Amino acid sequence: MEPETKGRPVERVIVLPNADLTARAAGMRLLLTLIDAQSLRAPHHVALTGGTMGIAMLAAIADDPLAGAVDWSHVHLWWGDERFAPDADRNATQAREAWIDALPIPPANVHEVARPSEAADVDEAAAAYAAELAGVRFTVVVLGVGPDGHVASLFPGHREIEIDGLGAIPVRNSPKLPPLRVSLTRESLCNTDELWFVVAGGEKADRVAEAMRPGDVPLPAARVRGAATIWLLDAAAAAAL
Secondary structure (H helix, E strand, O other), X not given: OOOOOOOOOOOEEEEEOOHHHHHHHHHHHHHXXXXXXXXXXXXXXXXXXXXXXXXXXXXXXXXOHHHHHOOHHHXXXXXXXXXXXXXXXXXXXXXXXXXXXXXXXXXXXXXXXXXXXXXXXXXXXXXXXXXXXXXXXXXXXXXOOOOOOOEOOEOOOOHHHHXXXXXXXEEOOOOOOOOOEEEEOHHXXXXXXXXXXXXXXXXXXXXXXXXXXXOOOOOHXXXXXXXXXXXXXXXXXXXXX
């Protein structure tokens, strides 16, 4: 399914029967995209997402032999957002346990947001991440969509979605706990060859459909797009299309 959206490039929509297959399809697509891209240029920067589907995507390919065909020395991993919290609550910790720690990737290529023990406050952590991101264009950005239409830690009705000119920003009043986070800006998320929305669950179906409508839709999920945009949805999340 490839809906025409006014003022936007064509977006691809891929619907899988259930959440497990959606996660696996996204993970396989990531490996194949990196294998294909490394024949053309290097390095490659990937922004990962947390949440149930983001971690399930990584876990689904933890033992996949295709990972052995990727030259991990040229791959850099980032996060679309991170909780300014101890290790147990961080997206990066879950991603490491699910997948990253088993990869032959140089430690310097895994770019984490500073922990509370490493930065004076969330502002310092965001500024450091923004400085590290300078000049980076992503090969792939992976995002989930919340039931309210948020992406990364850019929430409806909050000012962070409007901020440009910075790679990453502090979030102090996230509606989801914990309240302190670091998020890539809309501008950073859109600076990518491919942006993927990986979404499962009927509670998100209305927001997914709204985010794809033509016109000026205020949802954060409607306001981020890559040079190419792919929606990887389970049947429940696609139910309102």
